[in-house]
Structures are given as C-alpha cells and as structure tokens.
Amino acid sequence: MIRNVSKLVGKTKEKKPHLQKNHEDSKPQDTLYKNFNQNVETFRSVYNNCSDVVFRPFLLFGKIRAMVIYIEGLSDIEKIEEFVFSPLMQEPVNEPQSINEFLEHKLPVSQVTRMNMLADCIESISSGNPILLYEGKSEGFSLGLAKWEKRGIEEPIAEGGIRGSREGFNESLEINTSQLRRIIKSPALKIQSMKIGNYTKTTVAVAYIDGLVDQALIEEITSRLERIEIDGILESGYIEEMIEDNPYSPFPQIMSTERPDIACSNLLEGRAVILVEGTPFTLIAPISFFSLIQSHEDYYQRFMVGTFIRWLRFAFLGISLLLPSLYVAILTFHQEAVPTALLLSISASREAVPFPAIVEALIMEITFEALREAGVRLPKQIGSAVSIVGALVIGQASVQAGLVSAPMVIVVAITGIASFMMPRYIAGIAIRMLRFPIILLAGTLGLLGIMMGIIAIVIHLCSLRSFGIPYLSPLAPLKGGELKDVLWRAPWWMMDTRPRLTGESNLYRQSPEQAPNPKRGGGTE
Amino acid sequence: MKNIFLLVLVSGVTLLVSGCWDRVEVNDLAIVTAAAIDKKDDNQIELSLQIFIPKALSSGGGQGGGTGGGGAVTLVTSHKGSNISDALSKLQSEFPRRVFWGHCKVFIFGERLAKAGIQEQMDFLLRHPQPRERAYVYVSEGKAKPILELFAPLERYSAERLREISDLHLGMQVTLQDLDEKLIGIAQAAALPRVDILPPEKGQEKSQGKPYIVGTAVFKKDKMIGKLTENETRGILWIRNEIEASTVTFKLGAEKGKISINPIEATIKLVPVIQNKKWIMVVKIDTEGSIIQNGTNLNLSSTKLIRAVEKAFAKEIEKRIKLAFQQTQQVLKADIVGFGEEFFRKYPKQWKENEGRWDKIYPEIELEIEIKAHVRRQGYINKPGGMPEKEVKEQ
Numbered sequence: 001m002i003r004n005v006s007k008l009v010g011k012t013k014e015k016k017p018h019l020q021k022n023h024e025d026s027k028p029q030d031t032l033y034k035n036f037n038q039n040v041e042t043f044r045s046v047y048n049n050c051s052d053v054v055f056r057p058f059l060l061f062g063k064i065r066a067m068v069i070y071i072e073g074l075s076d077i078e079k080i081e082e083f084v085f086s087p088l089m090q091e092p093v094n095e096p097q098s099i100n101e102f103l104e105h106k107l108p109v110s111q112v113t114r115m116n117m118l119a120d121c122i123e124s125i126s127s128g129n130p131i132l133l134y135e136g137k138s139e140g141f142s143l144g145l146a147k148w149e150k151r152g153i154e155e156p157i158a159e160g161g162i163r164g165s166r167e168g169f170n171e172s173l174e175i176n177t178s179q180l181r182r183i184i185k186s187p188a189l190k191i192q193s194m195k196i197g198n199y200t201k202t203t204v205a206v207a208y209i210d211g212l213v214d215q216a217l218i219e220e221i222t223s224r225l226e227r228i229e230i231d232g233i234l235e236s237g238y239i240e241e242m243i244e245d246n247p248y249s250p251f252p253q254i255m256s257t258e259r260p261d262i263a264c265s266n267l268l269e270g271r272a273v274i275l276v277e278g279t280p281f282t283l284i285a286p287i288s289f290f291s292l293i294q295s296h297e298d299y300y301q302r303f304m305v306g307t308f309i310r311w312l313r314f315a316f317l318g319i320s321l322l323l324p325s326l327y328v329a330i331l332t333f334h335q336e337a338v339p340t341a342l343l344l345s346i347s348a349s350r351e352a353v354p355f356p357a358i359v360e361a362l363i364m365e366i367t368f369e370a371l372r373e374a375g376v377r378l379p380k381q382i383g384s385a386v387s388i389v390g391a392l393v394i395g396q397a398s399v400q401a402g403l404v405s406a407p408m409v410i411v412v413a414i415t416g417i418a419s420f421m422m423p424r425y426i427a428g429i430a431i432r433m434l435r436f437p438i439i440l441l442a443g444t445l446g447l448l449g450i451m452m453g454i455i456a457i458v459i460h461l462c463s464l465r466s467f468g469i470p471y472l473s474p475l476a477p478l479k480g481g482e483l484k485d486v487l488w489r490a491p492w493w494m495m496d497t498r499p500r501l502t503g504e505s506n507l508y509r510q511s512p513e514q515a516p517n518p519k520r521g522g523g524t525e
Numbered sequence: 526m527k528n529i530f531l532l533v534l535v536s537g538v539t540l541l542v543s544g545c546w547d548r549v550e551v552n553d554l555a556i557v558t559a560a561a562i563d564k565k566d567d568n569q570i571e572l573s574l575q576i577f578i579p580k581a582l583s584s585g586g587g588q589g590g591g592t593g594g595g596g597a598v599t600l601v602t603s604h605k606g607s608n609i610s611d612a613l614s615k616l617q618s619e620f621p622r623r624v625f626w627g628h629c630k631v632f633i634f635g636e637r638l639a640k641a642g643i644q645e646q647m648d649f650l651l652r653h654p655q656p657r658e659r660a661y662v663y664v665s666e667g668k669a670k671p672i673l674e675l676f677a678p679l680e681r682y683s684a685e686r687l688r689e690i691s692d693l694h695l696g697m698q699v700t701l702q703d704l705d706e707k708l709i710g711i712a713q714a715a716a717l718p719r720v721d722i723l724p725p726e727k728g729q730e731k732s733q734g735k736p737y738i739v740g741t742a743v744f745k746k747d748k749m750i751g752k753l754t755e756n757e758t759r760g761i762l763w764i765r766n767e768i769e770a771s772t773v774t775f776k777l778g779a780e781k782g783k784i785s786i787n788p789i790e791a792t793i794k795l796v797p798v799i800q801n802k803k804w805i806m807v808v809k810i811d812t813e814g815s816i817i818q819n820g821t822n823l824n825l826s827s828t829k830l831i832r833a834v835e836k837a838f839a840k841e842i843e844k845r846i847k848l849a850f851q852q853t854q855q856v857l858k859a860d861i862v863g864f865g866e867e868f869f870r871k872y873p874k875q876w877k878e879n880e881g882r883w884d885k886i887y888p889e890i891e892l893e894i895e896i897k898a899h900v901r902r903q904g905y906i907n908k909p910g911g912m913p914e915k916e917v918k919e920q
Binding site for chain 1: 540547548549551552554556558577580581582625630655681
C-alpha cells in the first residue's frame with residue numbers, strides 16, 4: 001500500500017527547481033594565475049569577510065614574496081612556525097636550484113601537494129591544510145598541517161554494555177576509520193571516501209572488506225551516495241534518509257551504530273559501513289529486521305545466556321507492540337477472555353475511572369512518550385526531576401485521584417520497559433510509534449483490529465528491502481540453516497558460515513567442527 | 526501528499542463508522558457469577574442472577590470484602606418469566622448495567638424445574654454465545670435461589686465456593702457441555718451434583734448457611750427422576766474414574782479398628798460382553814492407594830498383611846460400586862455411567878437391533894467387577910502409631 005501511495009505522489013510531484021550551485025563552482029577562472037598579486041587578490045576576494053582566515057605574507061629565502069594562507073584553529077600554528085616559516089624565512093647557505101624541489105623534498109612536513117586549481121586550494125584551506133603561494137609560480141603548495149580540537153575516544157553512550165570494548169566512534173572521520181583499521185588489520189579492508197554537501201563538503205567514507213562483500217553492493221551504495229545533491233550533511237541520518245530503499249516506512253532499513261566492534265562484525269559478514277564526518281553514528285547496510293534486535297553482547301556472553309536474552313527480547317518486542325492494545329481490546333470487547341478473578345479485580349479498580357479504556361490507554365501512553373522525550377532532551381540534572389514528577393504524578397496521584405486505573409499504569413509501565421529492551425533505539429521508536437494505530441484499531445475493532453494491524457505490519461515488513469536484501473531474511477524467505485543467528489544464538493564453534501545473502505561470495509568464516517572436545521585437547525577430561 | 530491524506534482520512538472514517546458497535550466498557554457490565562433457575566407456579570420460571578459489585582471490592586480494599594458483616598461483593602436479583610430469555614429481558618429492563626454471562630461458571634437448576642424438565646432452559650444456555658460451556662451445573666435441594674444469597678467467608682462469593690468444592694472431585698463434576706453430551710447421547714441419561722445448604726449455626730444469620738454438595742441427581746431424558754446419596758455417588762465416581770480425593774475406610778476381617786486408604790491412581794476399563802444374548806459389563810479396575818490411617822494393631826509392613834489389606838480394599842471398592850449400580854440400575858433405571866455407549870462401540874450391530882429396547886436391557890445387565898488393588902505407600906511410619914511394641918501384631 002505504501003508503495004502505491006509513493007507512486008501516486010511521484011506522479012503528482014512537480015519538477016523541483018535545480019539546486020543553485022555554490023559560488024565557487026560558478027567561478028569563471030579556475031586555475032591559479034602566474035601573477036602573485038593577482039592570486040592573493042583572488043584568495044582575498046574568495047575569503048572576503050572571513051575574519052578567521054589568516055594571510056601571512058613573508059619573504060621566501062629572504063627575497064621572493066610568498067604567502068601562507070590558513071584558517072585559525074584548523075591548522076597547527078606551532079608546526080607552521082617551526083617547519084614552514086623557520087626553514088623558509090632564513091637565507092639558505094647554498095641556494096637551492098629550484099624552490100619547487102626544495103619545498104617538495106626538503107620541507108619537514110609529511111604531506112606536501114602541488115595544486116594548480118583554485119577550487120582545490122580552497123578545499124585544502126577549508127580542511128585545515130595551509131596553502132603556500134610564492135611569486136612566479138601558478139601553483140600552490142598544500143601543507144598537511146591540519147589540526148583541530150577533537151573529542152577523545154569515549155565510551156559509546158547510546159550503546160553501552162557490560163562486556164565488550166568500551167571504545168566508541170567520535171566525530172572525527174580519521175579516528176573512526178583508524179578504529180576500524182585497528183580491529184581489522186588486513187589490507188582487504190577498503191575505505192573509499194567522497195565529499196557530499198555543497199557547503200559542508202562532508203567526507204563520507206564507505207568501508208568494506210574486499211573479497212567478502214558483493215562488489216555490486218558497493219557500486220550500488222556509491223551510486224546512491226553520488227546521487228545526493230544537498231547543501232549540507234550534518235549527521236548520518238541525512239544520508240540514511242537519502243539512500244534507503246523505502247522512504248515511507250517506519251522501520252529503519254539501514255542500521256546506525258557508534259561501536260567499532262559492531263561495525264567490524266558487520267564488515268566481516270560482508271556488509272558495508274558508511275562513515276560520515278562529524279558524527280559518531282556510522283551506517284551499516286544492508287541489514288535485516290533481526291539485526292535490529294540483536295545486541296553485540298549476545299555474541300560476547302555465553303551462548304545460552306545470549307539465546308535466553310534474545311528470546312526475552314522477542315517476547316518483549318511483542319509486549320511493547322501489543323500489550324496496551326490487547327488490554328484495550330479485551331476490556332472493551334472480549335471481557336470473557338480474562339480469568340474471572342482478574343476481571344473482577346480490574347473491574348473493581350476501573351469502577352471510578354471516568355474514561356473508556358481506549359482513552360485511558362492513549363492518555364497514559366502519550367504521557368509516557370512525552371516523559372521519555374523530555375527526559376532524553378533535558379540536561380541530566382533536570383531529567384531526574386522529570387522522572388520523579390512523572391512517577392509520582394502519573395504513577396500514584398492519578399490512580400489515587402481515580403483518573404486512571406492501576407492496571408493501566410502497570411500495563412503502560414511494562415510496555416515502557418519492553419520498548420527499552422530493543423538494543424537499537426531507533427527500532428524501539430518504530431515499534432513504539434506503531435503502538436498507537438494498533439491501540440486505535442483495538443479500541444474500534446477489538447482483537448480483530450489487532451490482527452489486522454499485525455497482518456498489515458507483517459505484510460509491510462515482508463515487502464521491505466534493504467539494498468535488495470529481504471528485510472525479514474532469513475525468516476522470509478526462509479533459510480533454515482541461518483536461523484542459527486535468529487531463533488537462537490548458536491555457539492561460535494557452530495557459526496561456520498556467514499549470512500548467505502550478504503556473505504555469499506566467501507561463505508565460510510571458520511573451519512568446521514571446532515567444538516571443544518577432550519579428544520582434540522580442547523575441553524576438560 | 527493530498528492522496529495520502531485522503532487515504533488516511535477514508536480508512537480512519539471507515540474504522541470509526543463501522544467499528545465499535547459491540548463495544549462495552551467493563552464499567553457498564555453486570556458480571557454474572559452464578560445463575561439459578563427455579564420453577565414457579567402458573568408455568569413460569571424465575572431467573573436469579575448473582576451479580577458482582579465492583580464497588581464493594583474497590584472500597585473494601587485489601588481487607589477482602591464479604592467477610593461476615595463486611596458487606597457482600599455480590600447482589601442477587603431475580604425476575605419471573607415464561608423462559609430464561611423472557612425473564613432476562615424483563616430483568617435487564619430493571620437493571621442499570623448490561624448482563625454479562627461470560628464469567629458465569631455456576632448454573633443451578635431448582636429441584637422443581639429439574640423434575641419438570643430442563644431442556645427448554647438448556648437451549649438458551651447453549652445457544653447464547655456468552656455462557657461458558659465449561660460452567661458447572663448443579664441441581665439444588667429445594668429452591669435454587671437461596672444458594673446464591675449466601676455469604677462465603679473464605680471465597681469471594683458463594684458460587685466460587687461451589688466451584689471450588691466441585692474442583693476437589695469429591696462429588697460429580699459436570700459442566701454444561703458434559704450435560705449436553707449426555708442428554709443428546711445414546712444413553713439419554715445424565716447425573717448432576719446436588720447442592721444443599723448447611724443450616725447456619727445458632728445465632729447466625731440466615732445468609733451464613735453454607736452450600737455443599739450432597740450427592741447426585743439422576744436425570745432421564747431431561748427430567749430428574751431420583752437421587753443418589755453421597756456413598757452411592759462415590760461408587761459412580763469409581764466407575765467413571767473421577768475418584769480423586771475421597772478416602773476409603775474399611776474393617777479388616779475381625780480386627781479391631783479401621784484402615785483408611787487414599788486411592789492415588791486408578792485405571793478403569795469397561796468391557797462390554799454379549800454372551801448368549803446376555804449383556805454383561807465387565808468393570809476392570811486397577812488401583813493404587815496409600816495408607817493414611819491404620820487403626821488396627823497390625824504391622825502393615827509385612828507382605829502377608831498388606832495382601833490382606835489390598836484384598837479388603839478391593840472388596841470395599843466393589844461394595845461401593847455395587848451399591849451405586851444397584852440404585853441406578855434397578856431402582857432408577859438410568860444409564861448415567863454410559864454403558865450404552867460402550868456396547869454401541871463394541872457391538873454396533875447388536876446395538877442397532879436392540880436400540881429401542883435399551884431401557885429394558887439396561888436393568889438386566891450383569892455387572893462383573895474385577896479389581897486389582899495395590900497398596901504402595903504407608904506414610905512415614907510402618908507400625909501403628911502411638912502403640913507399645915508389645916501390642917503390635919506382626920503377622
């Protein structure tokens with residue numbers, strides 16, 4: 001249905017006016033001039049009204065006019081002084097034959113690149129690498145001295161855990177890629193980068209393991225990324241929405257994570273990781289629905305524990321989606337479906353409540369969502385105040401005042417806890433959101449309505465694709481052997497194969513029959 | 526965008542227009558916990574409903590309503606009518622909440638009504654979607670309505686008390702569905718537990734009497750034709766393999782004192798035999814029990830004595846079965862155990878030939894009882910408790 005709607009929308013959509021190009025791109029003159037003054041003037045006009053751009057003129061070897069252009073705070077000033085100005089400003093003992101050669105071979109800077117395009121020079125300056133110009137040369141030298149303040153590697157906040165690495169990605173792309181490289185040391189880990197965003201010029205890198213990944217997937221991802229034409233990328237969420245398969249779905253078809261270990265485990269299963277500069281959240285594609293309810297810790301704990309917790313999660317997934325609506329449906333349509341004693345207790349506690357069950361449920365659920373959102377957005381000190389007020393006012397006072405029945409509060413509380421069981425916050429939100437239409441269905445059509453809601457959701461899930469991978473795989477289409485990582489968490493010595501749909505090109509990840517066994521010296525006698 | 530909006534609007538309106546028609550809030554329900562149906566003069570019946578009062582439970586709080594003078598959690602309302610539905614519609618017009626049968630687990634037929642025939646009322650209970658097939662059915666001793674009006678100090682209401690007693694399997698336990706199956710079945714006879722009220726002790730109010738199960742009412746077709754006492758009921762329960770918690774107490778030969786045995790497990794086989802036009806029913810019982818009291822001076826850990834006890838145990842069971850069977854077969858002539866069905870299954874041809882004569886054949890069926898009784902456990906002690914060793918007889 002959703003797809004049809006999108007078709008309808010597609011038909012009625014008018015052609016949007018084409019995005020206006022940036023002023024740099026429309027500049028007539030693209031290469032640098034031979035004339036030093038002219039070059040400097042050009043740069044000055046480009047960086048007109050940019051007080052943070054520093055133009056530092058000096059005399060190269062004491063005689064040639066030269067200039068270093070950099071942005072304050074993005075370049076390492078100490079190093080510029082020590083390794084650029086101090087060797088270049090002195091008159092050398094024996095004059096070098098060519099300044100070019102001197103700069104390229106004798107300057108103690110790790111990266112020196114010659115550029116003759118104005119746009120390249122500007123990009124270099126913007127990313128923190130100073131540009132050196134001197135008289136008589138239509139080229140600029142980009143010096144790799146970028147350095148700016150970064151957050152250190154910290155514990156991932158949204159994806160904590162008891163066991164496992166405590167390192168999280170941060171906002172710096174280089175640090176993020178280096179973390180991947182530190183885990184996967186093989187040169188088969190490839191990282192391709194591109195710049196997206198006409199103004200932000202955000203670096204977006206696609207990481208994958210050559211030989212594990214389906215090359216067509218990388219081509220598809222790259223082509224979808226290249227299609228993006230936007231003025232800025234502030235978070236990977238922008239990219240996610242621009243490249244996912246079905247934009248009209250509440251379910252995320254691309255997973256985001258701030259944990260390098262999760263990113264690497266997905267790389268090893270033949271998926272691609274998209275890293276975006278400026279955010280600790282990297283994207284993983286393609287995914288299936290079940291990756292959203294698997295947690296990294298499932299794999300780090302003993303497999304029985306992992307399996308148990310996974311089952312618990314499945315159960316609470318259902319509770320999170322259905323409990324309030326079941327309560328509403330049973331209380332308004334199917335009163336015979338509850339045990340007598342329970343119905344008597346519920347009816348006693350509901351006696352003074354002025355609202356019908358569905359209104360009660362909606363009030364409580366919406367209040368709960370508001371509380372949750374307020375708690376997330378507020379500073380920590382005030383957040384605790386919100387939760388106290390919420391617990392007291394909603395939990396107790398409203399029941400005592402007879403506005404809400406106690407069983408409803410219990411239902412909402414259990415549902416709230418259940419929705420936080422989802423290891424991926426974003427999937428939890430999708431489920432929480434779908435709860436409301438199902439409550440409405442339950443209140444109007446009873447259990448029948450709930451079934452209709454579930455069927456609609458399942459049909460939608462079946463129709464979803466993530467970069468061509470069926471969203472419910474390996475359950476639909478059913479791949480028996482691969483349920484080892486869905487229905488339960490098989491012990492590591494049984495996980496011989498990668499998921500077939502993403503890791504088909506290199507199916508076996510380990511040698512078989514590695515179960516510890518006394519005969520092989522693995523276990524205890 | 527316009528299209529999506531339209532779609533949402535249309536589906537939303539469809540939902541709201543079509544749904545909700547049978548929606549009832551719990552606050553608007555009168556939850557019936559038990560129903561009693563009595564026969565009145567001038568060909569009318571009286572329908573009495575025990576209805577739960579939610580307010581009583583919520584204001585009473587955790588103290589538990591219904592204790593003595595603590596206020597009843599149920600009220601009883603009744604109305605006359607020509608049949609249940611008629612009485613119900615009249616009753617409903619005087620009652621503020623919608624009568625809800627979904628949790629009515631106890632139906633009691635008054636004795637007069639039972640004798641006059643219950644088929645007409647059964648139809649309502651089976652046809653209406655709300656009453657449960659698994660509700661228990663009883664016949665009252667005398668009028669049925671007073672049973673609903675009793676307090677139940679231990680349970681929430683008197684119907685709950687009846688249901689719990691039934692769940693102990695001390696008497697017959699018959700659900701609406703069982704009753705229906707029996708009445709439409711081959712034998713056309715049924716049995717229902719009979720409920721009486723233990724009169725209140727002196728100084729207590731009338732409503733403090735206690736309902737309990739006194740035996741069995743025997744139905745032929747849909748009419749009650751007689752009663753079985755509690756002892757006779759036990760015999761029926763043995764054949765129907767419903768015995769669970771009742772103790773068998775007997776004397777062992779000429780010994781002083783009695784032995785009580787609790788049957789733990791029993792497998793019962795009914796083997797119908799037709800020999801020389803003679804219809805015989807062989808009842809094979811294999812039962813296991815544990816001694817729960819030994820009033821004799823015998824040390825029952827000796828195998829010889831145990832064999833004797835087992836024999837006496839078997840004999841006692843046989844006695845009970847025979848007692849019950851004599852009453853149902855010879856006096857009441859109602860096949861409440863379902864022998865007819867057994868014969869029909871094994872001898873479908875002969876059955877077909879004699880189908881019309883079953884009423885005549887049944888009283889002449891010979892009963893052969895083969896009992897294998899075992900005593901497997903003796904409890905914590907072997908020798909009779911609290912008895913000097915000298916007095917204990919070892920052999």
